[in-house]
Amino acid sequence: MGPRLTDLARSQLDLTKVVPLTCHGHSRPVPHIDFSSTVEDDQYYLISACKDNNPMLRDGITGDWIGTFLGHKGAVWQARLSTDATIAATAAADFSAKVWDTHTGECLHTLQHSHIVRAVAFPMQTSPQVLATGGYEKKLRIFDLSRSNSGSNSSSPTFPSSTGENGTGVTSYEIGPGVHGGTIKSIVWNQDYNILTTAAEDRKIRWWDLRSRHPVIEYTVEGTIGSCELNTLAVRPNDPGILTVAAGKSVYLFDGSSPGRLIKKSDFRYEVASAAVNNETGRLVTGSADDTWARVYDLRTDEELEVQKGHHGPIWSVSFSPDGKLYGTGSEDGTIKLWKACREPYGLWR
Numbered sequence: 001m002g003p004r005l006t007d008l009a010r011s012q013l014d015l016t017k018v019v020p021l022t023c024h025g026h027s028r029p030v031p032h033i034d035f036s037s038t039v040e041d042d043q044y045y046l047i048s049a050c051k052d053n054n055p056m057l058r059d060g061i062t063g064d065w066i067g068t069f070l071g072h073k074g075a076v077w078q079a080r081l082s083t084d085a086t087i088a089a090t091a092a093a094d095f096s097a098k099v100w101d102t103h104t105g106e107c108l109h110t111l112q113h114s115h116i117v118r119a120v121a122f123p124m125q126t127s128p129q130v131l132a133t134g135g136y137e138k139k140l141r142i143f144d145l146s147r148s149n150s151g152s153n154s155s156s157p158t159f160p161s162s163t164g165e166n167g168t169g170v171t172s173y174e175i176g177p178g179v180h181g182g183t184i185k186s187i188v189w190n191q192d193y194n195i196l197t198t199a200a201e202d203r204k205i206r207w208w209d210l211r212s213r214h215p216v217i218e219y220t221v222e223g224t225i226g227s228c229e230l231n232t233l234a235v236r237p238n239d240p241g242i243l244t245v246a247a248g249k250s251v252y253l254f255d256g257s258s259p260g261r262l263i264k265k266s267d268f269r270y271e272v273a274s275a276a277v278n279n280e281t282g283r284l285v286t287g288s289a290d291d292t293w294a295r296v297y298d299l300r301t302d303e304e305l306e307v308q309k310g311h312h313g314p315i316w317s318v319s320f321s322p323d324g325k326l327y328g329t330g331s332e333d334g335t336i337k338l339w340k341a342c343r344e345p346y347g348l349w350r
Contacts (some may be wrong), residue, residue: 020310020329020337023063028052030330032078032317035060036085038234044322045085045102048336051075055090057102060321063338069100071107077118077135078186084126091117097133099145109170111143121187121196132196134184140175140198140208147171175213179206186228191240195259199228205245205252207259217260223248226273226289227317230256233280234322246275251286253277266302276318276327278341285327287315294318294329294339310337 028051036045044060055076057066074093081088087108088100093116099109115136122128129146147170175196182201189196195216196208203225206218225247232241240256242263249268255261266284274287282299294315296306313332320327320341329337 020308020339021063022310023048023058023065023336023338025056025065025068026050026052026054026334026336028075028334029313029332030316030334030336031075033319033328033330033336034078034080035319035321035328036081037083038322039085042323045081046328046336047079047081047088048330049076049079049090050334052334053092053094055079055088057088058336061326063336067102067105069098069105069107071098071110072096074116077116078120080120080122082122082126082128083124086127087122089120089122089131091120091133091135093117097131097143099131109143109145111170111172113137113141119184119187119198121189123189123193124191125193132187132189134180134187134198134200136183138180138183138200139177140180140184140187140196141172142175142210143170143172145170175208175210176206176215179215180204185225188228188230188243190230190259191232191238191256197228197230197243197259199225199245201225203247205243205254219252219254219260219262221245221247221252222250223271226271227275229276229319231277231279231320232256232322233278233320233324236280242277242279244275244277246272246286248272251275251284266297273314273316274318274329276320278320278324278327280324281341283341285318285320285329287318287329287331289314292331292333308339311335 032049038044046058046060053072055069072092076092078091091097095113097111097117118135121132131143133141180200184200186199194210198206204218207216227246230241232239243254245252251266253263271289273289277284284297284299292311294308311331315329315331317330
């Protein structure tokens with residue numbers, strides 16, 4: 001266990017001046033962070049992917065270190081928690097995705113691929129039994145974690161075998177073979193279980209129907225995609241959320257309940273590496289590939305409200321906590337910072 005930061009965390013987050021809580025422990029850049037939903041007693045957790053091969057789990061409110069998942073032999077590009085924070089998934093440069101028990105730190109499954117894995121996603125449900133992966137193979141794959149066999153992958157014989165810790169195979173299949181024209185950088189499972197969203201280096205956002213295994217619709221963005229995340233809040237039960245895409249010098253906001261429906265596009269003077277929205281307070285936060293600052297905007301007017309300084313490298317990932325009271329940033333400098341978010345709404349934005 002790491003040092004207890006609870007008192008320091010709470011005092012810093014209560015200051016009027018925005019002073020971030022800095023979470024140390026990683027030794028290389030942090031390309032992705034992810035909060036769980038709220039669990040017992042309004043608690044939630046934070047997982048971070050890192051190029052030091054060692055994803056970490058933290059208390060999402062205080063930043064306290066809980067544990068490190070050991071086993072990857074390459075940079076971890078993305079890490080996600082199930083909504084109930086009972087399991088985690090990681091995507092890595094060692095050609096594998098792993099599924100972890102967050103209570104014990106045990107690796108439950110090692111899902112082998114033939115190239116670097118950049119993206120993973122769980123459905124929005126407790127104790128999920130399936131996992132989506134994507135990466136340099138340009139393949140969107142669905143793994144059934146509840147089923148295994150001792151032979152080859154019978155549903156998709158062209159896939160490499162994927163093994164759990166007991167050596168048994170994990171059943172998987174591919175969605176839309178040959179459709180992606182570039183590395184899959186992010187996967188989002190929508191509130192509707194049957195709809196998945198992918199963001200790829202071919203500059204296309206695609207919405208997929210698991211029933212037909214074909215794209216429902218696709219949208220081409222104008223620049224290189226930095227991040228693609230579904231922003232939801234626990235204060236809005238069954239919130240379909242807003243799909244927030246950072247690409248080039250723009251942020252695209254899509255309706256989480258209507259595949260492909262663009263709500264708004266905001267343009268900036270810098271390359272946007274990451275972005276997240278809080279629809280309760282009408283806030284948009286961006287990280288830039290060109291500098292080290294987190295910028296906060298009014299979601300309705302695009303007025304710049306705050307510029308948060310503290311990182312020493314580009315901010316590759318931004319994520320709001322499920323209660324919307326803070327947001328986290330993951331940076332090239334190897335740190336995660338937790339920033340207090342304004343609790344007073346600027347006016348709800350819809």
